[in-house]
Amino acid sequence: MSLVDPRTSVINERLKRIGRIIAVSSGKGGVGKSLVATTLALALARKGCKVGLFDLDFTSPSTHIILGDRNAQPKEEKGIVPPVVKGLEYMSLIYYSGDHATPLRGADVSNALIELLSVTRWSQLDFLVIDMPPGIGDAVLDLIRLVKRIEFLIVTTPSQLAFETVKKLVSLLKDLKAPIIGVVENMKMNSAKSIQQQTEKLGIAFLGEIPYDPTVEGAIGDETKLLDTALAKKIREIAMSGYL
Amino acid sequence: MHEWALAEAIIAAALQIAEKEGLKEVTEVTIKVGELQQIEPDILRFALSQLKPASFKGAKFRITRAKTELKCRACGHMWLFKKQELDESAAEAIHFVPEVAHTYIKCPKCGSPDFEIIKGRGVWLENIKGAR
Numbered sequence: 001m002s003l004v005d006p007r008t009s010v011i012n013e014r015l016k017r018i019g020r021i022i023a024v025s026s027g028k029g030g031v032g033k034s035l036v037a038t039t040l041a042l043a044l045a046r047k048g049c050k051v052g053l054f055d056l057d058f059t060s061p062s063t064h065i066i067l068g069d070r071n072a073q074p075k076e077e078k079g080i081v082p083p084v085v086k087g088l089e090y091m092s093l094i095y096y097s098g099d100h101a102t103p104l105r106g107a108d109v110s111n112a113l114i115e116l117l118s119v120t121r122w123s124q125l126d127f128l129v130i131d132m133p134p135g136i137g138d139a140v141l142d143l144i145r146l147v148k149r150i151e152f153l154i155v156t157t158p159s160q161l162a163f164e165t166v167k168k169l170v171s172l173l174k175d176l177k178a179p180i181i182g183v184v185e186n187m188k189m190n191s192a193k194s195i196q197q198q199t200e201k202l203g204i205a206f207l208g209e210i211p212y213d214p215t216v217e218g219a220i221g222d223e224t225k226l227l228d229t230a231l232a233k234k235i236r237e238i239a240m241s242g243y244l
Numbered sequence: 245m246h247e248w249a250l251a252e253a254i255i256a257a258a259l260q261i262a263e264k265e266g267l268k269e270v271t272e273v274t275i276k277v278g279e280l281q282q283i284e285p286d287i288l289r290f291a292l293s294q295l296k297p298a299s300f301k302g303a304k305f306r307i308t309r310a311k312t313e314l315k316c317r318a319c320g321h322m323w324l325f326k327k328q329e330l331d332e333s334a335a336e337a338i339h340f341v342p343e344v345a346h347t348y349i350k351c352p353k354c355g356s357p358d359f360e361i362i363k364g365r366g367v368w369l370e371n372i373k374g375a376r
Contacts (some may be wrong), residue, residue: 001261001370003368003369003370004257004261004368004369005257005368005369006250006257006258006367006368006369007250007253007366007367008253008257009260010249010252010256010257013252013256058343078249079246079249079252080249093341093344095337096337096338096341096344096347097337097341098337100347101347102344102346103346103357103358104346105358108343108346108361109343111343111365111366112341112343112344115340115341115342118249118250119246119249119340
């Protein structure tokens, strides 16, 4: 018998008490994916849902900065029990890597992802929101391979440069038969409908436009301020829509 | 008891293999544990004994240890992981997620954090014996 990695056998058992698992993804970086993921998780929690937030952007984690909590720590109890941060069950590699650079290559990303999926004990949740690394790398491929019920919510900006990479991500997800909830257009500064039209042409739901909101930067680290931004208002509408 | 979560994974994987191979009774499970993850064999064995299903009733759990070999991608230097060279918090972080070794360990020759974990990372299921 060749060596068998036992960890993957237990992943779906760990996630079985979670209603929906939403991977917030993007074709490229810098589109506001982490802000959308964190605000979506907070908005769903304020709506009364039980929500987890899982930062899988291992090399550039930022959701802990958006949430503004550096004191919480996971508990070791027959695995890892995520702490509750601002009303969310929260897990990130930063609990183990601290603020240091963590240079991970593909196989390391896969291994760290499998480790955290196999030992993290989420409680009964309505939603687990995952902040994905940008692009179509190992984390996307591994999650589709290992997490049966994963669904993707894609974030883009109005830039055609960002949307061209969304097309590639959509094509990959379709090939792998991974469900796509829809596309969100972030940082919208005009009324052009190009991204909406192109999204619909791909046969994907267009979930809405989030206006560029200069107050967001000042709300980083303060969830009350963040939930008061135009970004949060729009995300609440998306959270209340029939898509989620 | 991080070992408990890994023991659950080992039992789940072993059950799947036993079922696939038509084993009605499992008599021995061999597990390889890499030094990097610093698993305590006694705790792992205890967790396995508590978690084992009926078809594993008489099963023995053999746990073998593997040294951790690291190879620098920058200069090619190879070396062995030594827990005692780390402070306690770094060792504990690596215990939970061995990949954060890239945060705390550098090549002793050139100082690069870009190294490969050649072997001895974590937990592997090595062999299962049983009766059909």
